[in-house]
Amino acid sequence: DVKVTQSSRYLVKRTGxxxxxxxxxxxxxxxxxxxxxxxxxxxxxxxxxxxxxMKEKGDIPEGYxxxxxxxxxxxxxxxxxxxxxxxxxxxxxxxEYSGFSYEQYFGPGTRLTVT
Amino acid sequence: xxxxxxxxxxxxxxxxxxxxxxxTSSSIFxxxxxxxxxxxxxxxxxIALYKAGELTSNGRLTAQFxxxxxxxxxxxSASIPSDVGIYFCADLVNTDxxxxxxxTRLQVFP
Numbered sequence: 001d002v003k004v005t006q007s008s009r010y011l012v013k014r015t016g017x018x019x020x021x022x023x024x025x026x027x028x029x030x031x032x033x034x035x036x037x038x039x040x041x042x043x044x045x046x047x048x049x050x051x052x053x054m055k056e057k058g059d060i061p062e063g064y065x066x067x068x069x070x071x072x073x074x075x076x077x078x079x080x081x082x083x084x085x086x087x088x089x090x091x092x093x094x095x096e097y098s099g100f101s102y103e104q105y106f107g108p109g110t111r112l113t114v115t
Numbered sequence: 116x117x118x119x120x121x122x123x124x125x126x127x128x129x130x131x132x133x134x135x136x137x138x139t140s141s142s143i144f145x146x147x148x149x150x151x152x153x154x155x156x157x158x159x160x161x162i163a164l165y166k167a168g169e170l171t172s173n174g175r176l177t178a179q180f181x182x183x184x185x186x187x188x189x190x191x192s193a194s195i196p197s198d199v200g201i202y203f204c205a206d207l208v209n210t211d212x213x214x215x216x217x218x219t220r221l222q223v224f225p
Contacts, residue, residue, distance in 0.1 A: 004157075033213075043215045058212075090157050092213075103148050104205075104213050106157035 004107035019078040023091030030096040032074035119216035134191040138204030147187040148205040
């Protein structure tokens, strides 16, 4: 079974703090993704990565950065947290073969509250 | 932009009933994925479909990839209380970016 784990289920941070969200997958997947999910807005892609040290901007990268130093680990960084970054953050990973990416598997999510 | 419309938006059914929901798109897709999400949890993949016309089952769940490649349906037979949640269809755009449908909220009463 594919397992995607996220470092925290719930996190409360203050405005201006630097926040790290960690994601680890155990299936040797090439691709990893960070989304945020908000009521009425659905799932929105923040950043994704095809390989170690590679990153691509998603639809809403502003205010975020990412790091992928190892294949199994993908970190999302909020350089200076703001209240509008309060959200549910979801990490996902997928297998790639011959240029085609297959279904994405999600972690349990991190509910971040910025006060 | 590409949109996935799911119907119905919500369903309130009695335990034991069968459920059917569908997803339609304005564009042709090569993949249909069905996820279930429970409150406070991440989406869990239920079924993945990669071929037009493909019919796939996973226990009490059955999903089909429409022939036109613009729609898919998910059926749940003999529903039970733990089927409660939000069901999302999803498609892979450009083979890697996922777009989610609007969701169908299912409530099962004993």
